[in-house]
Amino acid sequence: MNAENTLKANRKCANILRDYLQEKQQDDDFEKFDCVRLNETLCHFYVDLRKGDGERYKASSLESIRHGINRYLKAPPHSKTFDIVKDSPFNDSNANFKAVLAESKRFGLGDVEHFPVINEVDRETLYTSMYLSSTTPTGLANKVQFDIRLYFAEEELKICTAKDELTKNHRESDKELVSGVMPESPGSVYCPVASYENYIRRLHPSNDRLWQKPLDSFSTEADVWYCNMPLGEKKLSTFMSELSKKCKLSIVYTNHSIRATGATVLSQNMYGSAQIMAVTGHKSVQSLTTYQRVDTNEKIKMGKTISDNLVQRAVIASNHTCNRSKSDDSGSFMEQIQDIDIGDIPYHQQVVVRKLSHLSC
DSSP states (O other), rough: OHHHHHHHHHHHHHHHHHHHHTOOOOOOOOGGHHHHHHHHHHHHHHHHHOTTTTTOOOOHHHHHHHHHHHHHHHSSOOOOSSOOTTTTGGGGHHHHHHHHHHHHHHOOOOOOOOOOOOHHHHHHHHSSSSGTTTTSSSHHHHHHHHHHHHHHHOOOOOOOHHHHHHHHHOOOOOOOSSOOOOOOOTTOOHHHHHHHHHHHHSTTOOOOOSSEEEEEOOOTOOOOEEEEOOOOOOHHHHHHHHHHTTOOOOOOHHHHHHHHHHHHHHHHTOOOOOHHHHHHOOSSSSHHHGGGOOOHHHHHHHHHHHHHHHHHHHHHHHHHHHHHHHHHHHHHHHHHHHHOOOGSSSHHHHHHHHHHHHHHH
C-alpha cells in the first residue's frame, strides 16, 4: 500500500509539471525530453511554480514536487538513468530551485507546520454538537468517521474494516498487527462501536462504499439514511477542517490533527513509544514525535517541577550554610573563651567563664 501511495504521489507531482507546460502552450510530453531540454524546462518551472490560487508553495512542498518528478521519471515505464536532483546536467535548474527555496523562506514559508492537537475543550464541543449527533445521518457519519480516524490513527481512509474485523480478537498469526482497537463503552451515547454498528445498518444496500452521502430528508425509523452515492475524495480530505468551521472550534484543524490527538492522548497516559507506534503505524520514534505534543498545562507543571527542585535545593543549601555559620561562630567564641586569662576579669564573672570553658571541652 505504501508503494502504491508513493506512485500516486509521484504522478501527482508529474501532473503539476504537465499542467504548467500545457498552460504555457508547450509540449507537455516531458518524459521524452533529453537532459538539456528538461533542464531548461525545469529552470522556468521552478521559478514560475505557484498553487492554483496563485499563492506560493511552502519550502517542504517545493522539495516534495521536485523529488516526486524525479522518482516519476526514474520509475518504470520511463526508467530514466539521470537524476534531476543530483546530476550535473541539471545544475542550472537546481541553482534556480535553491533560489526559489530561499525566497519562499523569506516569505515565511520555510517553517515546518506541526498539526495541532485537538484540545479538550474543542473535543467536548465536537462530541456534544449536532454535527456529531448519532440521531441524524450527517451527525452519525461524522461521528463514525471521527472515531475511526482517532482510534485507528488513520491518516487517509483508504481501507475500511468490516464489522467482524473491528470487534474480533486479534491473534499472533494475524497479518494486520499494526492497528488500533475501538472498544465498546456500554451504556454510553458516545459508544464508538454502537455508533459504527448503527451506521452500517443504515447504509444504502446497493452501494458497497463505507462513506456514502447522507440523505437530505429522512425518518428516524427508516432503514436507509444514505444515498446510493459515495463521498468524494475532496469531501474526505477536508473532513476535519469543515467540521471545525461548523462547530466553531478555537482553530481550524485538519485530518492530521485527529491522528496527532490520538498519539498525544496515549503519550500523556504513559504509554510507551513502541505501544503507540503499534497503533499509529509509524516506522520510527523520530517520526512519532511530530504527533506527540506537550500542552500549555503540562508545560506549566514541568516549569513548576523545575522551580520546586531549584527552590528545594536552595533552601537545603541555605540551611546548611546557616548551620555551618552558627557552628563556626560558636567554635570561634569558645576558642576566645579558652584564651581568656581568668585573672583579667572581675571575680563575679569568673564563674560564668569557667562554666563556658568546661562546656567547650
